[in-house]
Amino acid sequence: MFRTHTNGELTLKNLNEKVTLSGWVQTIRDKGFMVWIDLRDRYGITQLVFDADRTSAEILENAKKLGREFVIQAEGTVIERASKNPKIPTGEIEILVEKLTILNSAELPPFTIEDETDGGEELRMKYRYLDIRRNPVKDKLIFRHKMAQKVRNYLSDKGFIEVETPVLIKSTPEGARDFVVPSRMNQGQFYALPQSPQTFKQLLMVGGMDRYFQIVKCFRDEDLRADRQPEFTQIDCEMAFVEQEDVLEIFEGMTAHLLKDITGKEFGKFPRMTFDEAMKTYGNDKPDIRFGMKFVEVNELVKGKDFKIFDEAELVVGINVEGCADYTRKQIDELIDWVKRPQIGASGMVWIKFQNDGVVTSSVNKFYSEEDLKKIAEKFGAKEGDLMLLMSGNANKVRTQLSALRMELGNRLGLRKGDEFAPLWVIDFPLLEWDEETGRYHAMHHPFTSPKPEDVHLLETEPGKARANAYDMVLNGNEIGGGSVRIFNKELQSKMFDLLGFSKEEAEAQFGFLMNAFKFGAPPHAGLAFGFDRLVAILDGNEVIRDYIAFPKNNSGRDVMIDAPSPIHNEQLNELALKVNLKS
Numbered sequence: 001m002f003r004t005h006t007n008g009e010l011t012l013k014n015l016n017e018k019v020t021l022s023g024w025v026q027t028i029r030d031k032g033f034m035v036w037i038d039l040r041d042r043y044g045i046t047q048l049v050f051d052a053d054r055t056s057a058e059i060l061e062n063a064k065k066l067g068r069e070f071v072i073q074a075e076g077t078v079i080e081r082a083s084k085n086p087k088i089p090t091g092e093i094e095i096l097v098e099k100l101t102i103l104n105s106a107e108l109p110p111f112t113i114e115d116e117t118d119g120g121e122e123l124r125m126k127y128r129y130l131d132i133r134r135n136p137v138k139d140k141l142i143f144r145h146k147m148a149q150k151v152r153n154y155l156s157d158k159g160f161i162e163v164e165t166p167v168l169i170k171s172t173p174e175g176a177r178d179f180v181v182p183s184r185m186n187q188g189q190f191y192a193l194p195q196s197p198q199t200f201k202q203l204l205m206v207g208g209m210d211r212y213f214q215i216v217k218c219f220r221d222e223d224l225r226a227d228r229q230p231e232f233t234q235i236d237c238e239m240a241f242v243e244q245e246d247v248l249e250i251f252e253g254m255t256a257h258l259l260k261d262i263t264g265k266e267f268g269k270f271p272r273m274t275f276d277e278a279m280k281t282y283g284n285d286k287p288d289i290r291f292g293m294k295f296v297e298v299n300e301l302v303k304g305k306d307f308k309i310f311d312e313a314e315l316v317v318g319i320n321v322e323g324c325a326d327y328t329r330k331q332i333d334e335l336i337d338w339v340k341r342p343q344i345g346a347s348g349m350v351w352i353k354f355q356n357d358g359v360v361t362s363s364v365n366k367f368y369s370e371e372d373l374k375k376i377a378e379k380f381g382a383k384e385g386d387l388m389l390l391m392s393g394n395a396n397k398v399r400t401q402l403s404a405l406r407m408e409l410g411n412r413l414g415l416r417k418g419d420e421f422a423p424l425w426v427i428d429f430p431l432l433e434w435d436e437e438t439g440r441y442h443a444m445h446h447p448f449t450s451p452k453p454e455d456v457h458l459l460e461t462e463p464g465k466a467r468a469n470a471y472d473m474v475l476n477g478n479e480i481g482g483g484s485v486r487i488f489n490k491e492l493q494s495k496m497f498d499l500l501g502f503s504k505e506e507a508e509a510q511f512g513f514l515m516n517a518f519k520f521g522a523p524p525h526a527g528l529a530f531g532f533d534r535l536v537a538i539l540d541g542n543e544v545i546r547d548y549i550a551f552p553k554n555n556s557g558r559d560v561m562i563d564a565p566s567p568i569h570n571e572q573l574n575e576l577a578l579k580v581n582l583k584s
Contacts, residue, residue, distance in 0.1 A: 002073055002103075008044020012092050014078045021046055021095060022103065024133065025070045026113070028063075035063045036094075039074065040113075042138060047081065047094040048074050059100050069106035069113065069130075075099040126560045128551055140547045144536045148215055150261060151235055151532075154254050160211040160237065165200040167193060167217070172510050177221035179230070187577040193219035196529060198446060199514050201238035202486055205525040206517045213237045215532060229533070229549060230557045235481075238527035244469055244485050247526045248425060251481065255473065259421055262539055267423065270473075274428040283403025285429070288477025290422045291415035293319040293406045295399070296380050298390070307367040309348070313392035317399065318350075319406055320380040321413075324387040325353040332363075339391070339405055346401045352376060352388040407477060416476065418541030423475045431455070431468040432499065440501040445470050447496055447511075449484040456492070463499055473530070478543065480535045483528030490518045 003022040010019065023041035035050040050063040066072065076097040085091030111119025113133050124131040131137050152162070171178045171192035178192035194200075196218050204212045214236045221230060239247060256267040271289070278285050281294050297317045302310045310316050332351050339346040352362040352373055360373040368376075380388050391402050410416045431451045432441040441463060443449060450469045451459065458466040470484035487493045493515065497507040508515070533545040546552045553559055573580065 006043035007039050007041045007046040008089055010046060010078055010090050010093055010095075012080065014093065015080060017078045018075070019078055019095065020073065020075045021048075022073045023071070024106075024113075025066050025068055025072060027068070028066060030064055035060065037063065037066065039072070040133070044090060045088055046090045047085075048076070048097050049079075049094045050097050050100075054096060055098070059097060062100050062102070063097070066102070067106060067108065069109055070102060071104040071106065073101040073103055122554065122560065125552070125554060128561045132550070137547055140540065141550060143540050144548050147258065147536050147539060148532070150258060151215065151254065154257055155213045155237070158211070158250060160213040161209055162214055163204060163209065163212050164214060165194070165197040165204075165216065169194050169200075170510075172199070179219045179221050182576040182578055184575050195220050196234060197236050198448065199511070201236060201527060202448065202514065202522075202525065203517055205238055205240045205486075206520065206522045208240075210240045211238075224553070224555050224557055229545065229553055231553075232545075233532040235530040235532050235535075236527075237483075237529065238525060240523040240525045242524070242526050244427075244471060244526065247483060247485075247528055248471060251473065251528050251530075252423075252425070255423055255475070255480075258535075258539060259423070263419075263421065267421075271424045273424055273426050275426055275430065276428070278426050279399060283399035283401075283406070285426050285472065286474045286477060286479040287424075287426075288407065288410060288416060288422070289424060290417070290420055290476060291410050291413075293321065293409065295319060295402060298376055298379055301372070301376050301379060302368075302390075305367045305372065307364055309350075310392055313398070315395040315398050316390060316392040317402055318380065318388050318390035319402065319409075320382050321387045321389060321409055322383075323385050324413075325355050325385045327353075327387055335389070335405070335409075338408065339401060344401050344404050345397070346391055347393065348391075349405075350390040350392075352382075352390070354382045354384055354386045354388070356384050358384060410477075421476060421539075423473065426472045426474055427470070428452070429468045429470045429472075430464070431466040431470075432463055434464060438501075441499050443496075443500060444468055445482070445484055447500055448486050448493070448514075450487045450492070459495055459499060469526075471528070473528075475535075475538050476543075478534060478538055479531070480538065481528055481530035483526065485524075485526040488518065488522040488524055490515055493518065 001020060004020045005014075007021055007023050021039055023039045026038035026040040026045060029036040033052040037048040037050075038045050039048055050060045052060055074095060074097045076095040076099070078093050079096050081092055081094045109130050110127055111117050111123060111130070113130060115135050117124070117134060119131070132141065156162075168181060168191040171180060171190065176195055178195065181191040181193065183189050183191060197214065197216055201212055216234055216236050217231055218234050219231050222228070224230065237251070239250070252270050259265070259267050273287070275285055278287050281287070283295060295317050296319070297315065299316050302316050304311065336349045338344070339349055350363050352360065354360050354377050360370055360377055362368060362373055377388065382388055389405065391398050391405070430444050431449065433444050435442050445468060452467045452469050455466040468484060471482065472479050473481040487496060494507070497511070502510070533548055536548050537543060537545045540548070551559065551561065558564065
């Protein structure tokens with residue numbers, strides 16, 4: 001037996017017990033005649049003491065030879081600490097060591113294994129197995145585990161069956177690039193890694209499983225950012241004989257269940273917002289509703305005053321930043337520079353201050369009288385002390401730019417608090433979006449999303465106006481889940497493929513297996529998938545998912561720990577009938 005207890009377990013209740021502990025050496029304090037060692041494992045830290053008056057000289061000398069991260073076993077007696085540490089559960093006791101065994105020595109780690117470390121992110125990713133020993137990473141992985149267990153329990157209690165679907169599948173166009181895997185036995189042919197189990201979960205509904213879920217790995221070969229990885233995890237779900245309202249009720253319940261577990265608070269009905277309302281009010285389809293700054297459109301108040309920038313704009317829109325009229329010119333200029341960055345792409349910004357003395361002034365006083373400015377302030381609902389920021393241009397672009405500014409101000413003003421949660425549903429998305437480059441429609445979600453029943457007739461006349469029977473769950477300004485009612489009718493699915501520019505042959509080659517399944521009695525069905533990594537991060541008060549993944553990739557999609565991706569031997573290439581043609 002390597003241990004009788006863990007290092008987070010012993011208290012004064014165990015006084016005078018003989019125990020055996022194992023773990024890693026966290027710190028060593030050597031006073032010559034006494035040595036103290038903090039011994040760490042996943043469960044916590046226990047202090048070991050080696051005392052010249054009570055410990056053999058040999059054991060004391062061996063203790064002095066230990067280094068950080070040595071793996072050791074210590075046998076001894078639980079005694080009361082003279083100098084207690086109230087910050088840890090074991091802080092009232094220590095172990096008087098009577099036997100010491102070095103299980104493994106260790107080199108000095110490249111960074112300190114402490115909550116506050118001196119290691120940079122790339123270095124810690126290279127030695128991720130060491131980083132996991134630190135509490136901030138370990139605790140995030142444990143939190144992820146707990147959330148997965150709660151999801152499984154909730155869905156199982158609701159009659160869902162967990163079914164595994166294949167990882168080596170057929171390449172199908174679902175929006176992002178596929179990762180492909182060459183087949184040795186079928187040379188010149190390739191599997192794809194699933195972007196989602198979309199078609200399989202629909203086939204499970206055809207198969208009569210009725211309620212399916214899976215916590216599943218998915219893969220997308222796309223550009224990375226803080227909340228995106230090439231391989232990620234979904235809570236994937238599908239239900240038969242349901243409509244949109246049934247799906248929303250189940251997964252609103254699941255999310256409220258998780259939120260209550262974390263916050264202790266009951267969450268009532270989640271608000272709902274149409275896609276059009278979200279875009280008009282917040283400039284994006286995943287609004288953070290924890291704070292205000294709703295968009296206010298002021299075309300009718302600002303045009304015709306000889307200010308060319310506003311007169312020629314399709315849309316003039318702004319936000320009211322409460323209590324910020326005292327922003328200095330330097331602070332405002334910094335915001336203007338921020339929106340002019342290439343990532344945002346704005347040409348500028350106009351400001352209006354409703355000062356504490358009641359005077360309204362702006363950066364465009366030359367074109368607008370104080371009376372004009374007061375009318376604008378009234379439209380914003382501004383009061384003394386508020387700052388209004390206005391942007392103009394192409395309607396879609398300017399809404400996106402102002403949305404980015406709104407979120408940035410939310411961060412700067414401390415309005416986006418990690419321990420506050422504001423979930424909502426965004427519904428009634430467009431079914432299709434027009435792509436100028438390809439000159440054809442693309443599915444806003446995926447080709448299997450059903451149009452609203454009342455909009456089906458628009459597919460013949462004005463397909464761009466048809467709304468999808470689709471829904472996204474948004475939490476704190478992040479899309480954490482999305483889904484739709486599926487097309488289960490073969491004729492309607494064929495019509496959708498036609499609209500998306502698939503020839504009959506292409507549709508048959510890509511999705512013939514699904515269309516064939518529909519011939520044998522497909523039930524009405526609908527589903528939803530949560531981004532599990534993102535959901536867990538947000539529930540834990542963060543937005544960056546990387547620390548909630550045991551072995552993540554960096555922003556270039558590389559695993560710097562195992563040095564992947566990497567070349568393969570010519571023998572393997574030959575077996576696969578492949579030749580590498582590197583781009584110059």
